[in-house]
Amino acid sequence: MLGCDVAMAELYVKPGNKERGWNDPPQFSYGLQIQCGGPKRPPLTRRVPGPAAGAPQALTPANSAPPAVPAALASKPVGLPPLAVVSPALRPDAAKQVVSLAEEECEVKVEDVLAPLNETLSMCRNTVQKQVCDDISRRLAVFRELWLQGKLSAPVRKRMNILVQEVQRQHWDVADEIHRSLMVDHVNEVSQWMVGIKRLIAEARNLPPGDLVVNDEQGAGAQPAEEAL
Amino acid sequence: MATYLEFIQQNEERDGVRFSWNVWPSSRLEATRMVVPLACLLTPLKERLDLPPVQYEPVLCSRQTCKAVLSPLCQVDYHAKLWACNFCFQRNQFPPAYAGISEINQPAELMPQFSTIEYIVQRGSPTPLIFLYVVDTCLEEEDLQALKESLQMSLSLLPPEALVGLITFGRMVQVHELSCEGISKSYVFRGTKDLTAKQIQDMLGLTRPVVPVQQGRPLQPQEQPPISSRFLQPVHKIDMNLTDLLGELQRDPWPVTQGKRPLRSTGVALSIAVGLLEGTFPNTGARIMLFTGGPPTQGPGMVVGDELKTPIRSWHDIEKDNARFMKKATKHYETLANRTAANGHCIDIYACALDQTGLLEMKCCANLTGGHMMMGDSFNTSLFKQTFQRVFSKDFNGEFRMAFGATLEVKTSRELKISGAIGPCVSLNAKGPCVSENELGIGGTCQWKICSLDPSSTLAIYFEVVNQHNAPIPQGGRGAVQFVTQYQHSNTQRRIRVTTIARNWADAQSQLQHIEAAFDQEAAAVLMARLGVYRAESEEGPDVLRWLDRQLIRLCQKFGQYNKDDPNSFRLSDSFSLYPQFMFHLRRSPFLQVFNNSPDESSYYRHHFARQDLTQSLIMIQPILYSYSFSGPPEPVLLDSSSILADRILLMDTFFQIVIYHGETIAQWQKAGYQDMPEYENFKHLLQAPLDDAQEILQTRFPMPRYVNTEHGSSQARFLLSKVNPSQTHNNLYAWGQESGSPILTDDVSLQVFMDHLKKLAVSSAS
Numbered sequence: 001m002l003g004c005d006v007a008m009a010e011l012y013v014k015p016g017n018k019e020r021g022w023n024d025p026p027q028f029s030y031g032l033q034i035q036c037g038g039p040k041r042p043p044l045t046r047r048v049p050g051p052a053a054g055a056p057q058a059l060t061p062a063n064s065a066p067p068a069v070p071a072a073l074a075s076k077p078v079g080l081p082p083l084a085v086v087s088p089a090l091r092p093d094a095a096k097q098v099v100s101l102a103e104e105e106c107e108v109k110v111e112d113v114l115a116p117l118n119e120t121l122s123m124c125r126n127t128v129q130k131q132v133c134d135d136i137s138r139r140l141a142v143f144r145e146l147w148l149q150g151k152l153s154a155p156v157r158k159r160m161n162i163l164v165q166e167v168q169r170q171h172w173d174v175a176d177e178i179h180r181s182l183m184v185d186h187v188n189e190v191s192q193w194m195v196g197i198k199r200l201i202a203e204a205r206n207l208p209p210g211d212l213v214v215n216d217e218q219g220a221g222a223q224p225a226e227e228a229l
Numbered sequence: 230m231a232t233y234l235e236f237i238q239q240n241e242e243r244d245g246v247r248f249s250w251n252v253w254p255s256s257r258l259e260a261t262r263m264v265v266p267l268a269c270l271l272t273p274l275k276e277r278l279d280l281p282p283v284q285y286e287p288v289l290c291s292r293q294t295c296k297a298v299l300s301p302l303c304q305v306d307y308h309a310k311l312w313a314c315n316f317c318f319q320r321n322q323f324p325p326a327y328a329g330i331s332e333i334n335q336p337a338e339l340m341p342q343f344s345t346i347e348y349i350v351q352r353g354s355p356t357p358l359i360f361l362y363v364v365d366t367c368l369e370e371e372d373l374q375a376l377k378e379s380l381q382m383s384l385s386l387l388p389p390e391a392l393v394g395l396i397t398f399g400r401m402v403q404v405h406e407l408s409c410e411g412i413s414k415s416y417v418f419r420g421t422k423d424l425t426a427k428q429i430q431d432m433l434g435l436t437r438p439v440v441p442v443q444q445g446r447p448l449q450p451q452e453q454p455p456i457s458s459r460f461l462q463p464v465h466k467i468d469m470n471l472t473d474l475l476g477e478l479q480r481d482p483w484p485v486t487q488g489k490r491p492l493r494s495t496g497v498a499l500s501i502a503v504g505l506l507e508g509t510f511p512n513t514g515a516r517i518m519l520f521t522g523g524p525p526t527q528g529p530g531m532v533v534g535d536e537l538k539t540p541i542r543s544w545h546d547i548e549k550d551n552a553r554f555m556k557k558a559t560k561h562y563e564t565l566a567n568r569t570a571a572n573g574h575c576i577d578i579y580a581c582a583l584d585q586t587g588l589l590e591m592k593c594c595a596n597l598t599g600g601h602m603m604m605g606d607s608f609n610t611s612l613f614k615q616t617f618q619r620v621f622s623k624d625f626n627g628e629f630r631m632a633f634g635a636t637l638e639v640k641t642s643r644e645l646k647i648s649g650a651i652g653p654c655v656s657l658n659a660k661g662p663c664v665s666e667n668e669l670g671i672g673g674t675c676q677w678k679i680c681s682l683d684p685s686s687t688l689a690i691y692f693e694v695v696n697q698h699n700a701p702i703p704q705g706g707r708g709a710v711q712f713v714t715q716y717q718h719s720n721t722q723r724r725i726r727v728t729t730i731a732r733n734w735a736d737a738q739s740q741l742q743h744i745e746a747a748f749d750q751e752a753a754a755v756l757m758a759r760l761g762v763y764r765a766e767s768e769e770g771p772d773v774l775r776w777l778d779r780q781l782i783r784l785c786q787k788f789g790q791y792n793k794d795d796p797n798s799f800r801l802s803d804s805f806s807l808y809p810q811f812m813f814h815l816r817r818s819p820f821l822q823v824f825n826n827s828p829d830e831s832s833y834y835r836h837h838f839a840r841q842d843l844t845q846s847l848i849m850i851q852p853i854l855y856s857y858s859f860s861g862p863p864e865p866v867l868l869d870s871s872s873i874l875a876d877r878i879l880l881m882d883t884f885f886q887i888v889i890y891h892g893e894t895i896a897q898w899q900k901a902g903y904q905d906m907p908e909y910e911n912f913k914h915l916l917q918a919p920l921d922d923a924q925e926i927l928q929t930r931f932p933m934p935r936y937v938n939t940e941h942g943s944s945q946a947r948f949l950l951s952k953v954n955p956s957q958t959h960n961n962l963y964a965w966g967q968e969s970g971s972p973i974l975t976d977d978v979s980l981q982v983f984m985d986h987l988k989k990l991a992v993s994s995a996s
Contacts, residue, residue, distance in 0.1 A: 013924065014611075016610060016611035016612070016936065017607075017609055017610045017611060020371075020606060020607035020609050020610045021605065021606040021607055021610040021611075021612055021935075023886070023935040023936055023937045023945070024606075024610045024611050024612055024935070024936065025611050025612055025615070025887070025927050025933050025934060025935060025936035026611065026924070026927065026936065027611040027614065027615060028615065028927070028928055032928065033615075033618065033619075033622070033928065034622075034623070035928075043844075043925075044853055044855055044865075044880070044882060044922060044925075044926065045844055045848070045853060046853075046865040047807070047851070047853065047865055047868075048865050048866055048867050049806060049807060050806075050807070050810045050867060050980065079894070080898075080903070080909075081859075081898050081903050081909050081911075081912040082859050082911065082912075083908055083909065083911075084907075084908060084909060084910040084911040084912075131409065131410065132409075132469075135469050136469075139469075179385065180385050180386065183381075183382045183385040184382055184385075184386075184618060187378040187379070187381065187382045188378055191378055191381045191382070191472065191476065192472075192476065194385070195381070195384065195385075195468050195469050195472040196469065198385060198468065199468065199469055202389065202465060
């Protein structure tokens with residue numbers, strides 16, 4: 001499944017929108033949400049049996065000096081945390097990867113991304129309705145404009161580059177998943193034009209085999225669309 | 230007995246069933262003396278990754294009044310190719326396809342490990358799923374923009390063949406005609422006037438199906454209306470146009486003057502949505518998804534007037550009979566909900582606003598149809614966006630977790646009858662020999678309809694033992710129950726899941742210890758809680774608490790070991806030891822205590838309580854509390870004020886909130902920045918550990934919980950302080966001697982006081 005492949009999906013957690021909802025939960029990227037594998041901790045569902053019915057009430061002894069006085073403690077020295085002498089006996093876990101979002105550099109040129117898309121579109125013009133093709137073309141133009149105006153963030157540009165490569169290789173399912181992850185993670189940047197890409201993938205994968213000229217590094221021949229798992 | 234815990238767990242894993250009693254009292258009289266009714270929690274579509282469905286029709290008992298499904302409980306004569314129904318004892322011939330079966334070549338449905346089995350049946354051509362968006366445009370600009378984007382995003386999550394439609398509303402209601410060419414058109418309705426289904430269908434120009442379709446019966450190919458209707462189009466055809474249409478949606482143009490609420494015609498909008506689907510696609514899986522940013526203020530179903538100076542009803546208003554619109558509005562939505570359920574459709578409510586939106590009046594729309602209810606502050610929050618995304622989450626096969634149009638039928642062996650069910654369903658009014666006259670929950674039937682469900686949807690089903698006191702049960706006799714759930718899978722296949730279970734009868738006089746040992750206190754707590762919450766919807770709050778207390782006292786009188794009038798001698802066996810604690814927390818829970826919650830909030834909490842599985846329901850009754858410290862791995866601790874210590878971090882899960890609480894010392898260390906110093910790296914790990922665990926829960930739960938990250942002395946610490954047992958309060962602070970934990974400022978009764986009273990009443994010879 002795709003969620004496990006870092007190249008295909010972003011894996012990040014952003015804080016929620018504290019201005020609109022003051023206990024808004026954090027936002028997980030699409031990649032994290034569909035993750036199927038990964039270390040599964042035992043679920044937190046255990047309870048401690050209460051004082052047994054009838055048994056005398058046993059108080060748990062306090063470990064630290066009980067701070068009975070809730071006075072201003074800023075002035076009172078509170079002691080130091082224990083030093084990190086041994087590795088902590090905490091639950092072993094794999095910390096979720098946090099991909100830094102804004103700092104990535106993206107050297108891809110928009111024409112390199114657009115060319116294969118336009119090529120795929122022209123292959124569709126034989127069988128697909130003119131109106132649909134024109135609509136897709138219009139959205140590709142919007143995409144190009146936004147890119148050139150610098151309104152698309154680096155992750156979006158980077159992932160579009162990957163998407164286009166998958167389209168060239170006719171990995172339709174993979175390309176579709178990338179489009180979906182971009183729609184979920186960056187909807188405000190992509191909503192205007194992404195549906196055109198989505199449609200292009202859907203139409204291209206249904207083309208009769210002759211229409212789709214394979215243009216990939218792996219070799220000639222009209223191979224059936226590879227479905228990556 | 231440890232083995233019963235294993236038995237209970239194995240059965241839940243295999244069959245998705247938890248019974249309050251796992252050894253059944255053999256007479257009606259004795260069963261009523263057990264106090265907790267014989268009942269079960271059933272998760273009809275429990276996720277079973279190890280259960281591949283079989284691709285043939287189930288074999289049924291030939292007796293017309295029975296029609297039970299062949300199961301491992303049936304006696305089989307392999308030689309004569311006959312089987313005996315275990316419910317009605319009819320001898321049935323196996324169908325010709327079973328000619329080759331033998332003891333060593335059994336069909337799956339006869340094997341004991343397939344007590345739960347799923348069949349894929351081919352019945353008519355598959356119909357696509359339908360999603361009808363009903364969108365409130367009386368939102369703030371920022372909210373409307375966020376909602377539009379979420380709806381556009383959802384088009385990428387819907388299956389390409391699914392049908393999608395759009396209705397927007399504010400002062401008027403607009404039904405958008407979806408077309409791929411030319412100018413977009415819409416039909417506009419006044420928001421003040423309700424219309425009948427026929428009027429709506431006539432005005433929209435829809436042709437009615439010629440043959441009236443019976444509910445529950447799938448459409449035959451020649452009866453199906455044309456798949457493509459002007460208002461509902463396949464996603465793969467309409468996605469680009471609909472994306473643009475959504476992008477162009479504007480706020481409701483009618484100006485809202487100072488001191489007024491916007492005129493919102495939710496009642497008529499829903500009515501039109503229901504009528505539209507009724508006329509075009511009855512009896513196929515469909516979701517009406519209502520997105521609303523405020524209360525209905527106009528037309529049928531209005532919940533409050535448009536003057537801001539008149540606040541929306543509170544519990545206080547309702548108690549004083551001062552909620553003008555409540556009865557009429559509730560009736561409007563109840564009628565809609567019942568019609569929707571009869572059509573096999575469901576209604577989801579996504580309500581995001583800072584004030585109430587009328588969930589109290591509209592709750593039946595979600596509760597009767599199995600639809601979702603989501604309550605948030607704004608559409609521009611992760612709470613809404615992620616919850617909405619998770620509606621479309623997929624399972625390991627890449628298929629949606631949602632299922633549609635389910636009918637559940639329950640059959641019992643003759644010593645049992647069915648009293649009723651509590652959960653997101655409606656009655657199908659199916660009478661039969663299994664139906665009891667004594668109703669609990671939705672009764673008077675042995676069949677219910679659940680229009681929308683997912684792998685966690687859980688129904689509570691209540692039974693009655695009808696065997697007479699002097700009618701002997703044969704030695705080793707077992708009672709049996711069969712649950713048959715027919716439904717439409719999200720991949721549009723029709724499936725039937727059959728679960729058949731049996732339990733031993735026991736004579737309560739001579740074998741009480743066996744019955745006692747097989748008591749499932751967790752299931753019993755949830756089953757009693759559902760009964761209590763069901764009653765709370767129609768009875769006065771204090772009456773429900775009194776009823777709950779009486780049942781608890783009677784249970785302790787029956788099953789406690791004690792000397793009369795000696796409270797200190799009172800003991801409960803292991804299988805009952807947690808039950809009083811559950812009841813204590815239930816009494817304090819938002820399901821039974823409406824204080825401090827608005828009517829909408831209470832409705833929201835109750836909605837989720839009435840449909841979750843056992844583990845989640847218990848979390849809601851008695852939240853989980855884990856403690857993180859330097860002295861070892863995180864451990865569960867008592868939900869008690871004594872667990873709140875200065876050098877601990879607590880993680881509390883109430884289902885609706887995840888709360889991380891830093892003890893006083895932890896908070897000070899964090900402020901001082903020790904986590905950034907390399908020599909105190911273990912402190913950094915300590916701070917991170919509960920965050921990682923919380924993340925695990927946040928990543929999968931539906932609906933998305935609220936996330937509170939707080940510390941000692943902070944105002945948000947109240948989420949924790951109000952849940953823990955207040956064993957230490959300002960009243961008894963100096964009476965304890967050694968202090969531990971944080972005193973809670975409350976006059977609420979503590980668990981200790983509660984238990985003391987309980988013991989006194991249980992052992993009293995006066996009761």
